[in-house]
Amino acid sequence: MRIPLGSVPHRATRPAAREPHVLHVTQPVEGGVARFVTDLATAQLAAGLRVTVACPRGGTLPHALREAGCRVLPWEATRSPGPRLPGEVARLARLVRDVRPDVLHAHSAKAGLAARLALRGRRPTVFQPHAWSFEAVDGVMAQAALRWEQFAARWATRVLCVSEAERRTGEQHGIVARWHVIPNGVDTSRFQPEGNVARSAAGPLVVCVGRLCRQKGQDVLLQAWPAVVRQLPAARLVLVGDGPDAARLRAMAPPSVEFAGPAADAAPWYRAADVVVLPSRWEGMALVPLEAMACARPVLVTDVDGARESLPPGHLPHCVVPPEDPDTLARALTALLLRGPLRAALGAQGRAHVLAAHDVQQTADAVTDVYRELLGIVTTLVVVPNQSRESITT
Structure with a gap:
């Protein structure tokens, strides 16, 4: 009935x-x-x-x-x-x-x-x-x-x-x-804005959390990163995680990229980030964007399965890019890093969305x-x- x-x-x-x-x-x-x-x-x-x-x-x-x-x-x-x-x-x-x-x-x-x-x-x-x-x-x-x-x-x-x-x-x-x-x-009591913050260098910080493998697309992010640094020379990128592609990714990464290794708790890295990015090639519905939004951080994701469903409507013009497109990824990431008030609004909206729906x-x-x-x-x-x-x- x-x-x-x-x-x-x-x-x-x-x-x-x-x-x-x-x-x-x-x-x-x-x-x-x-x-x-x-x-x-x-x-x-x-x-x-x-x-x-x-x-x-x-x-x-x-x-x-x-x-x-x-x-x-x-x-x-x-x-x-x-x-x-x-x-x-x-x-x-x-x-x-x-x-x-x-x-x-x-x-x-x-x-x-x-x-x-x-x-x-x-x-x-x-x-x-x-x-x-x-x-x-x-x-x-x-x-x-x-x-x-x-x-x-x-x-x-x-x-x-x-x-x-x-x-x-x-x-x-x-x-x-x-x-x-x-x-x-996700656990919204564990992933929340308040709490420990991971160490980070001065300047804008981009964080990517995930297994270092083809699915998660860190290679695409590293291809996009030089264009971001040309616009924002002080920007830093941290890859949190480990996996089969670690050696290859380290070999192609410029000095402004840090490999933090696996983290038992990624929440401090989310809180430290100006933007959390996940450039996946495929997903069902990734947890990383949900965890980051629960910490009131803006996210940038690729338009794979589950991405649009995981975001509040106001995020779609700013926070979704095609997969395997480093040029578009670089432009969208740079735009977010240059707009502090937009990032704050997206973070607050994301936190409310996760509390209500995820x-x-x-x-x-x-x-x-x-x-x-x-x-x-x-x-x-x-x-x-x-x-x-x-x-x-x-």
């Missing part, structure tokens, strides 16, 4: 049965996917769910999860498919038999591959791509990745996308799935509602007067 807007003032829900036990499976233990899993698992634990996470040892993810009180089980897996895949699938199948979760939630391509091969639809399975695997490769590999996603969608009870654009990309490539779209959210608690609640729907858990509607809410589905 759908209850139209305004017909009830407020709702609260109480599960009529125990909360579901969810097993999250992820291969990345650093970067955006790891941060998403950490925040989601932490919020679900706080809401009373039973949560287990299977992931490789190492990286920041296992420690952060254990600090939050989450059960973490080792699942050793390489980033790409290869000769170890059968063993990875078998280990995950044994782990699922031991854990006996109500729902398995697989994050990103490798976990999605192994989980769907291990379960083949025999248990409620949510697959969340966090950007499509076929966008990350070229040629024969891209064709193989796409054919797999087209075939394996039948083994996902839901394919959960972080943006409408990510869903459309899947549909346009012939993936037929039971879709659900839930935008990314708080991690909203994301966690919506994901948990998907689990409940799959498991047929009934909720009880409680009316509280004088508080308006949007329409409710029950």
Whole structure:
């Protein structure tokens, strides 16, 4: 039943049965996917769910999860498919038999591959791509990745996308799935304007946070950077992160570029920045712009999946550029650095937007509602007067 807007003032829900036990499976233990899993698992634990996470040892993810009180089980897996895949699938199948979760939630391509091969639809399975695997490769590999996603969608009870654009990309490539779209959210108490600020040199500071890899487009940013410095000689660029392209990027970087390495907490760098830039080649919906806006910093992003959906409308003329276009990127970045009042206005608008639309608690609640729907858990509607809410589905 759908209850139209305004017909009830407020709702609260109480599960009529125990909360579901969810097993999250992820291969990345650093970067955006790891941060998403950490925040989601932490919020679900706080809401009373039973949560287990299977992931490789190492990286920041296992420690952060254990600090939050989450059960973490080792699942050793390489980033790409290869000769170890059968063993990875078998280990995950044994782990699922031991854990006996109500729902398995697989994050990103490798976990999605192994989980769907291990379960083949025999248990409620949510697959969340966090950007499509076929966008990350070229040629024969891209064709193989796409054919797999087209075939394996039948083994996902839901394919959960972080943006409408990510869903459309899947549909346009012939993936037929039971879709659900839930935008990314971030911890707005952790990412906020107040707090520690990273060291920075005098002059305008541009910060780029992300894994140093082809997806994130730091090479395009370095191609654009000399044009920015010609207009603003005191400008500095800091790349925060590490990854497979680190050596190549260092070799092409001029002296005005600093490599800060990975940061356990990127918030101080966001707060120090005059502009946060993410020149990605592809995304689902990147966390970095949301985190930066939560810190009230202006962002400049490329027009890839999820970018426009993550920004408030007032940002679009100033803060979105085509991917792989260093000239346009340089002009837009220079324009933002030259306009202090505009940056302040964009920062304030961004913070308000994230609080309203991209708080991690909203994301966690919506994901948990998907689990409940799959498991047929009934909720009880409680009316509280004088508080308006949007329409409710029950």
